[in-house]
Amino acid sequence: MNGRIAVLISGRGSNLKSLIDACARGDISASIAVVISNIADAPGLRHASAAAIPTIVLSHKGISKREDYDAKVVEALKPFGIDLICLAGFMRLLSPVLIRAYPTRIVNIHPALLPAFPGLHAQKQAIEYGVKVTGCTVHFVDEGFDSGPIILQKIMEVRNDDTEETLSNRLLELEHQTYVEAVRLFFQDRLHISGRKVSII
Ligand code: GRF
DSSP, X not given: OOEEEEEEESSOOHHHHHHHHHHHHTSSSEEEEEEEESSTTOTTHHHHHHTTOOEEEOOOTTOOOHHXXXXXXXXXXXXXXXXXXXXXXXXXXXXXXXXXXXXXXXEEEESSOTTSSOSSOHHHHHHHHTOSEEEEEEEEXXXXXXXXXXXXXEXXXXXXXXXXXXXXXXXXXXXXXXXXXXXXXXHTTXXXXXXXXXXXX
């Protein structure tokens, strides 16, 4: 399947960059058709421009209802014929307006082993809790909070001297590999969802 991906970002965009590179190498049978950011000067937008991928800035400022913002995203995505939306550091909770427009076609990467440490600063939460291993999770996005069916998880040891920064940096490399692998499986049509469970076939 030669698919079309939209990536939604708010910041640095290192996961975006690794998806761009994987598509360019042919590791994922899809291309990134558009990148949307809610932040006008998100550094990650540069990765898209450098790869000649169209970018759209949709600021959330002045839009108080999540549903109204998400309706704009749905409208903006329409012309691109998107098969999969990848959230990559998109710092907004999605409302049913967007989720229902792309059922089981929105995925997210989270820097912890969900359901442990959802939300912000997952790496710091892991260190403070004292866990010995953590990792990253790629999951489908449902209407809950970091709660959708899990596609892949990869683990990593937490070191005694880890800080939020050192752990985040090491995890990021793992995130890049894991996200690419999950998106590759999606476009190979190898993900079968049954309730909460995703089997790789
Ligand atoms: C990553 O740690 C990702 O897991 C989380 O936000 C961060 C985004 O980093 N959801 P980047 O913008 O992809 O570099």
